[in-house]
Every structure is written in C-alpha cells, then in structure tokens.
Amino acid sequence: MTDSSADSPAVVVEGLAKRFGRQEVIHDLSLNIARGSAFGFLGPNGAGKTTTLKLLMGLLRREAGNVRVLGVDPAVDDTTVKRRVGYVPEQQFIYRWMRVSDAIRFCRPLYPTWNDDRCAELLKLFALDPGKKVKELSKGNVVKLALLLAMAHEPELLILDEPMAGLDPLVRDDLLDGVLRTLCDRERTLVFSSHAMPDVQRMADRIGIIDEGVLLYDGPSDTLLNTTKRLRAVLPNGRTPDRLPDGVICHRVSGREWLITVRDFTPETVRKLTAAGGITHVDVIDLNLEEIFKDYIRGRRAATCET
Amino acid sequence: MPVDPHSHVPIYEQIIEHIHGRIATGVYQPDEPLPSIRALALELLVNPNTVQRAYQELERQGLVYMRKGLGVFVASNGRTTARSKSEEAVRERFSQGIDLGRSARLAEQTLRSLFNRTLRERPSPPQGHDRSSSDKRASS
Amino acid sequence: MRNLMWKDLRQNRNLLLAVGVILGVIYLLPLLVFLAMGLLNPFQRESWRRLLESLTVSSFIAVWVTVLLMLPAIACSLITGERADRTSQFAAYLPIPRGKAVASRFAVAILCSLAFLLLSGLVCLGCVALTSSFYGRLAFIPNDLLQVARVAATICLLMFGLACFWSSLLSSPVQAVLAVLGTAAVLATVFLRIHDRPFAAYGVAPVLGLVSACVGAWICHRRLVL
Known part of the structure; x- marks a missing residue:
C-alpha cells in the first residue's frame, strides 16, 4: 500500500x-x-x-x-x-x-x-x-x-x-x-x-x-527491564528520609528495611539516596516484568489513596 | 536455545549471550551463516524485531557481519572477540558477587577462599558443551 | 451483499422453519380433528364441504397469525437476533459498511415476511375458491376481498414498522415482540375508540408504520455494534 x-x-x-x-x-x-x-x-x-x-x-x-x-x-x-x-x-x-x-x-x-x-x-x-x-x-x-x-x-x-x-x-x-x-x-x-x-x-x-x-x-520494553530497579535500603533508625528520590514508582517500609522501586536507574540514584543520610546500606535488585508491572500498579494505587 | 521470558534480562540480551557462547565454543564457525531472523524468531517464539536487534548488536560488537539478502555470518575473528566478550561477562558477574560480599562486610580473604572453593566444587562441563550452566547471578 | 443476506437468512433459519411448521399445523388441524372424530367420509360430498369450510377458517386464522405474530417475530429476530446471541460483536470487527449490514437485514426481513404473507394469502384464496365451488358462486364478492387485503396490508405495515422500531432499541427478540404486541394493542384501542371516523386508522396506521420503520433503520444505522 x-x-x-x-x-x-x-x-x-x-x-x-x-x-x-x-x-x-x-x-x-x-x-x-x-x-x-x-x-x-x-x-x-x-x-x-x-x-x-x-x-x-x-x-x-x-x-x-x-x-x-x-x-x-x-x-x-x-x-x-x-x-x-x-x-x-x-x-x-x-x-x-x-x-x-x-x-x-x-x-x-x-x-x-x-x-x-x-x-x-x-x-x-x-x-x-x-x-x-x-x-x-x-x-x-x-x-x-x-x-x-x-x-x-x-x-x-x-x-x-x-x-x-x-x-x-x-x-x-x-x-x-x-x-x-x-x-x-x-x-x-x-x-x-x-x-x-x-x-x-x-x-x-x-x-x-x-x-x-x-x-x-x-x-521500550528493554529500557523498562534494564532501568527499573528495586533498591533495598537499611534504615538504622527506622525513619525514611523526608524527601523521596526522583522517579520512585512505589515504596514501602517493613521494619528497618525500605524497599523503593525506581525508574531510570543509574549508579547516581544510589549515591543520591545515601547522600541524604540516615541510610547505611543499599542493595540493587533486578526485577522481571511481572514485578515491575505490579509495582507500577501498587504505586499508583497507594498514591491515589494518599491524596 | 531456549529463552527465559520470566527473566529480568531482556530477551535480546539473552539471544546475544547465547550466540556469544556458541561462537566462543565453535558451534558457529567463522564465515558460517547464523539462522535467519525469521527462523530464529519462530524457533524461539520471539518477536523478529528482537532477533534483528540482537544481530545488529552482535554486528556492532564485531562478532558477525551482515550481507544484504544473504544473511548474517560469523566474523573471521568472531571466536576471539566472543571469548573476550565472555571474559567481560564473567568479570561482570564476579564483580556483582564481590559487591554482594562487600556489602555483607565479608573480608577479602573470605571472598578469595569462597571463589576457590566454588571453582573446585563446580563440575567442569565436557569439552565443547554450552557454558550457560555457570549462571551465578547476584540477584536475590 | 448476497454474502450478507445469505448469512442473515441462515442465522434465522430455525425461526423461519418454526414459522413454516406452525402455519402447517394450523392448516392440518381441521383435517386431524375430522379424522380423529371420524367425521370424514371420503364418499360423502357433504363431509368434504364441511372439511373445506373448516380449512377456510383455519387459512384465515393462518393469515392473521402471520400478520400479527409471525411478521413481527421475523422482523425482530432479524434485527435483534445477533445482538441477543452477541454474534453482532463478531460482525462488528469485520469491514462491513453499516448501511449494507442494516439494508441486508431489512431486506431479508421484508422478503421473508412477504413470502409467508403471499403463501398464507394464496392458500386462503384457494380455500375460498374451492369452498365457493360447492355453492356454485363465489362466497365473497371481490370487493370484499379487496377490502380485507387493504386492512391486512395496513396492519402489516404497522406491525413491521413497530417491529423495526422496538427491535432497534431492545436487545432481545422476545422483548421486542412483546413490546410490538403491547404497542399494537394500545394503538388498536385508540383507533377503535374513534367512533366517528373508524377508518381514519387506514390513513394513520401506514404512515405510522413507515415512520417507525425509518426511525428503526436510522437507530440501527447509528449503532456501532449492530
């Protein structure tokens, strides 16, 4: 045609x-x-x-x-x-x-x-x-x-x-x-x-x-898979920082552990997170499509609940 | 050559890794054709665009060359390139392991002995076998 | 278009067969009753005459059943049938221009209705003619027949129009037929109460039928999923 x-x-x-x-x-x-x-x-x-x-x-x-x-x-x-x-x-x-x-x-x-x-x-x-x-x-x-x-x-x-x-x-x-x-x-x-x-x-x-x-x-699906990461941060005093880092899709605290799913992940993301202080340790976890999808939905629903 | 659609590794990266392995182990010899995009897409049941992207990336890395209308062929120095690429991939995995150990506050001596013990205990595959069994991801 | 009409006809095959069977039963009923009661003596002219008279009565009943019940049933089934069994959702994905789809349904509905009307009408005329042959003169003068045909045609048009209107709105043929019968009953009461000019209905009813058929066709055409 x-x-x-x-x-x-x-x-x-x-x-x-x-x-x-x-x-x-x-x-x-x-x-x-x-x-x-x-x-x-x-x-x-x-x-x-x-x-x-x-x-x-x-x-x-x-x-x-x-x-x-x-x-x-x-x-x-x-x-x-x-x-x-x-x-x-x-x-x-x-x-x-x-x-x-x-x-x-x-x-x-x-x-x-x-x-x-x-x-x-x-x-x-x-x-x-x-x-x-x-x-x-x-x-x-x-x-x-x-x-x-x-x-x-x-x-x-x-x-x-x-x-x-x-x-x-x-x-x-x-x-x-x-x-x-x-x-x-x-x-x-x-x-x-x-x-x-x-x-x-x-x-x-x-x-x-x-x-x-x-x-x-x-x-692109590759970008989604490669740059969406879950950060597992340890909070020694159990308090999250006042300001969330940029590009957070979804986050939750369980005890001293803070799980944050972010988009557009770069090593810079970890540095920014720790620079604010109050965080002793950060792991970066790869996510598969299903987890990424669920975190996007959870994040949106939590955000609409808060506002 | 199976792909894992549940993995966090994008499929085109999985394809690249597989072909690296096959070129490094001599399954595909220099100047031999790789499967056509259509054939590989249907074999793996993945989008032909994804296979094409993988082939383009392999060409960029210098492992293969494309001939218009004829297909994709293994470069003459493909094997050495693939070996060095494999080394890079291994280094990448090791560094993930080391990062994991450091973040758990393990001493350097412990890391070394862990590495040596793992190397001893892993059964080495027979000659020419695919080496994808050495998967050792740092992820949880 | 032939493709579409074939589909519409085949889609309503069971209903058309049922209409045929019901009309057949109406015609066969007098014969069965005569046989069961032992009233039929093949060598007696009188018993043939009585049978033919009964047949004439049932052929009249058949005409009115066709006009009042079968015609709306056929029209409603053709227009809403696919909505009810949701096959219209399949057709909606196909590149069928909506005008054509609507036209095909209306055309098949009109053709099928006309076929049954013609059939029952001809049977009725045949019975009348045969019965008359016993008396040596026509039982009805042609003028009367013409009058009956006019009434029937008027009612047909009204029923068809109402069927088009209701079936374009409702999503089940049964609902649509009930709505048509309800509306028809209301209209009949209204018309019959106009004592001074009872025949005004002949002028109003066809116009009403045509208008509601057009409105029905327009609503159908507006629907994205028929």
Missing part, C-alpha cells in the same frame, strides 16, 4: 477520553505506536485496555481526543480501518452454525487484500478442519480460527485483545507461531493486551502500562 498514510505511525492517540455513564474509563490517554513495532498493553482487569482497543477499531464513540489508525480516524471511516486491521477480541462470537470453510468464505469477499495462500498456510499450521462447525470446535481452535480470519487478509496492523487468556500452553505456542509468521513477512505492527507477562516479554518491543484509564508507562 503506497498511500499518503504509509509514513505515518500505525496508531496515534491524543488526549483520548471515554466515559461509560458517569464513570470515566479512559482519561487523557496519548499513544504513538510506530509502524513495525510490537506494542504490549498491560493493565489489571478493568484498566481500560479493551475500551482503548475498541476505540481504535471504531466500536465505541469517544468523548474527547484524537485517534488515527493507519492515518484514518476510526470514528469517521471505521470500514477502511477494519479492512486494513486484523482484530481478535477477548471473547469469540463467530456464528456458531458456520463451518470453518463457511466462515472463511463469509469473510473473504469483505477484504480486498485477502490472501488465499496465507489462509491455507494458517489453516495447516493451526490444524483446523474446514468441515467442522464452529460450535464443535474447542475453545483453543475457535481462537485459532479468529486469528486466521484476522490475519489472512495480510493486515498492516494486528490488534489482539488478550487472545491467549485461558488457553493451554500448546495452543498458546501455536498462536504465537502464527502471529510471528505474519509479523516476520512484512513490516507489520502488532498491538496486544495481555496478563501473561512471559508472552508480553516474548512479543513486545514496546510496553504500555495502564491503570484506571491512565497510562503509567510507555516506552
């Missing part, structure tokens, strides 16, 4: 807001996802991930802000967006009376870019029986079919909303394989939300952490 939108980022979101009734589920959200990147969207249940992804597809109306998906506003022309994007929702509602082959025949004419070879390849990779009805398929196979229907038209952007939730590890591997095959072949963008941190670490080169509709982190 060589249209004018080819150089623009895959997804641009500015100041997005969404309310359900009086409850604000997305608050001033901004995102910029470059083409060819894989964006992992992390957040606890009800954080606003699904709502954001639905807004990208034009399945909901937004209250405020700008959204451009592949250069197109989904609120203005959702059909164009849907033609160029592959989407797998959290729950599958494919017509249960359709056979696998019916579902393919139904979706095929909707996409100008449908690729029969890709479809056959995925059918084989996922070992789906074209003659079986959707209602006869196992949960894993229904997700596989949904992924096939979302990828056989060679989408420029693939959006997956917790597609792996509740599936066995073998099915997950098949699905990961299928997604990666599609990602490998051309410069395609992947946006997915998940609770499964290992999957996120495998797939994502960028990570966004969201809670209660607010984006807490947005950046």
Whole structure:
C-alpha cells in the first residue's frame, strides 16, 4: 500500500477520553505506536485496555481526543480501518452454525487484500478442519480460527485483545507461531493486551502500562527491564528520609528495611539516596516484568489513596 | 536455545549471550551463516524485531557481519572477540558477587577462599558443551 | 451483499422453519380433528364441504397469525437476533459498511415476511375458491376481498414498522415482540375508540408504520455494534 498514510505511525492517540455513564474509563490517554513495532498493553482487569482497543477499531464513540489508525480516524471511516486491521477480541462470537470453510468464505469477499495462500498456510499450521462447525470446535481452535480470519487478509496492523487468556500452553505456542509468521513477512505492527507477562516479554518491543484509564508507562520494553530497579535500603533508625528520590514508582517500609522501586536507574540514584543520610546500606535488585508491572500498579494505587 | 521470558534480562540480551557462547565454543564457525531472523524468531517464539536487534548488536560488537539478502555470518575473528566478550561477562558477574560480599562486610580473604572453593566444587562441563550452566547471578 | 443476506437468512433459519411448521399445523388441524372424530367420509360430498369450510377458517386464522405474530417475530429476530446471541460483536470487527449490514437485514426481513404473507394469502384464496365451488358462486364478492387485503396490508405495515422500531432499541427478540404486541394493542384501542371516523386508522396506521420503520433503520444505522 503506497498511500499518503504509509509514513505515518500505525496508531496515534491524543488526549483520548471515554466515559461509560458517569464513570470515566479512559482519561487523557496519548499513544504513538510506530509502524513495525510490537506494542504490549498491560493493565489489571478493568484498566481500560479493551475500551482503548475498541476505540481504535471504531466500536465505541469517544468523548474527547484524537485517534488515527493507519492515518484514518476510526470514528469517521471505521470500514477502511477494519479492512486494513486484523482484530481478535477477548471473547469469540463467530456464528456458531458456520463451518470453518463457511466462515472463511463469509469473510473473504469483505477484504480486498485477502490472501488465499496465507489462509491455507494458517489453516495447516493451526490444524483446523474446514468441515467442522464452529460450535464443535474447542475453545483453543475457535481462537485459532479468529486469528486466521484476522490475519489472512495480510493486515498492516494486528490488534489482539488478550487472545491467549485461558488457553493451554500448546495452543498458546501455536498462536504465537502464527502471529510471528505474519509479523516476520512484512513490516507489520502488532498491538496486544495481555496478563501473561512471559508472552508480553516474548512479543513486545514496546510496553504500555495502564491503570484506571491512565497510562503509567510507555516506552521500550528493554529500557523498562534494564532501568527499573528495586533498591533495598537499611534504615538504622527506622525513619525514611523526608524527601523521596526522583522517579520512585512505589515504596514501602517493613521494619528497618525500605524497599523503593525506581525508574531510570543509574549508579547516581544510589549515591543520591545515601547522600541524604540516615541510610547505611543499599542493595540493587533486578526485577522481571511481572514485578515491575505490579509495582507500577501498587504505586499508583497507594498514591491515589494518599491524596 | 531456549529463552527465559520470566527473566529480568531482556530477551535480546539473552539471544546475544547465547550466540556469544556458541561462537566462543565453535558451534558457529567463522564465515558460517547464523539462522535467519525469521527462523530464529519462530524457533524461539520471539518477536523478529528482537532477533534483528540482537544481530545488529552482535554486528556492532564485531562478532558477525551482515550481507544484504544473504544473511548474517560469523566474523573471521568472531571466536576471539566472543571469548573476550565472555571474559567481560564473567568479570561482570564476579564483580556483582564481590559487591554482594562487600556489602555483607565479608573480608577479602573470605571472598578469595569462597571463589576457590566454588571453582573446585563446580563440575567442569565436557569439552565443547554450552557454558550457560555457570549462571551465578547476584540477584536475590 | 448476497454474502450478507445469505448469512442473515441462515442465522434465522430455525425461526423461519418454526414459522413454516406452525402455519402447517394450523392448516392440518381441521383435517386431524375430522379424522380423529371420524367425521370424514371420503364418499360423502357433504363431509368434504364441511372439511373445506373448516380449512377456510383455519387459512384465515393462518393469515392473521402471520400478520400479527409471525411478521413481527421475523422482523425482530432479524434485527435483534445477533445482538441477543452477541454474534453482532463478531460482525462488528469485520469491514462491513453499516448501511449494507442494516439494508441486508431489512431486506431479508421484508422478503421473508412477504413470502409467508403471499403463501398464507394464496392458500386462503384457494380455500375460498374451492369452498365457493360447492355453492356454485363465489362466497365473497371481490370487493370484499379487496377490502380485507387493504386492512391486512395496513396492519402489516404497522406491525413491521413497530417491529423495526422496538427491535432497534431492545436487545432481545422476545422483548421486542412483546413490546410490538403491547404497542399494537394500545394503538388498536385508540383507533377503535374513534367512533366517528373508524377508518381514519387506514390513513394513520401506514404512515405510522413507515415512520417507525425509518426511525428503526436510522437507530440501527447509528449503532456501532449492530
């Protein structure tokens, strides 16, 4: 596709807001996802991930802000967006009376870019029986079919909303394989939300952490892993310094031990912490993605409790 | 070559470390091709961008060279470079261990004897075996 | 578009089959009653005449069941059915222009309703003609038939319009059908109470039907997930 939108980022979101009734589920959200990147969207249940992804597809109306998906506003022309994007929702509602082959025949004419070879390849990779009805398929196979229907038209952007939730590890591997095959072949963008941190670490080169509709982190996954550290400081008199160091995500005191999770860690961080006095000793602990994620959420919830 | 998606080490660093090991031990000989990005991404089930980043970093370190359209090959001096890189990595781990010991106020003599004892007690792997078993992280 | 209409038709296959079966039962009922009570003597002209008269009655009942019950059921099921079983969420991710999706549903609803109306109407006419042959003259003068057809068409339009309106708002076909029947009952009472001009309903009802069908279509079109 060589249209004018080819150089623009895959997804641009500015100041997005969404309310359900009086409850604000997305608050001033901004995102910029470059083409060819894989964006992992992390957040606890009800954080606003699904709502954001639905807004990208034009399945909901937004209250405020700008959204451009592949250069197109989904609120203005959702059909164009849907033609160029592959989407797998959290729950599958494919017509249960359709056979696998019916579902393919139904979706095929909707996409100008449908690729029969890709479809056959995925059918084989996922070992789906074209003659079986959707209602006869196992949960894993229904997700596989949904992924096939979302990828056989060679989408420029693939959006997956917790597609792996509740599936066995073998099915997950098949699905990961299928997604990666599609990602490998051309410069395609992947946006997915998940609770499964290992999957996120495998797939994502960028990570966004969201809670209660607010984006807490947005950046490269390597930076997140390499520069988010937990400092374990010993407080001989059990009192924390009056001023917290910069970039604290979350902290808690247990006895004489003070655990501080910081972003943008450098050796300088330790020096600054000890310079204030009152701290005899500092350990630096590496964190994996799950711990980092939990500390971001805990930190935000503690902060909202205090204020 | 498994990657550990639960680890705090980013996957591209894990890939780099693995390939260092394989070049240092001669699994990949000079001027031999490495697996293609697609093949390695599918084998490890990781994002192809991550594999590409790892290969670019390896090229920057001088272990491999890229040929447009042909793939990635081990540099002729790749093995020595990999060895020195491995030495650096070992030094890095040792310094973490030493830091840990110092912060626990252990005497230098104790550190030395601990090092010697560990070296004696670790079974040495058979020739040509992958050396990733010497994982000795300072983290808790 | 053919693709969509095929899907809409197949999605409502069970309902359409059920409508067919119910109409069939209504037609078969007199025959079964005659057989069970031993009233049918194949060699007696009189018993055939009585059977045909009963059949004519049930064919009239079938027409009214179609108009009053089946037509709203078909329309409501086509418009809300996918919302109720949540398959509309699947369709919402597919690049189907909303206008087309709505048009396909309305078209299938209209076509199916017309098919059943035509079927039951023709059966009814056939019965009338056959019964008349026993008397040697038509039981109804054509003018009467035309009047009946006009009333039926008016009510059809009203029922269809109400079905479109309610099913665009509600998310279950059963709720929508009940709402249609409720509204229809209220409207009928209102119309029947206008003593001085009882036929004003013929002018108002079709307009009301058309307007509510259009409003229903517009609400459907506004929905992001149909």
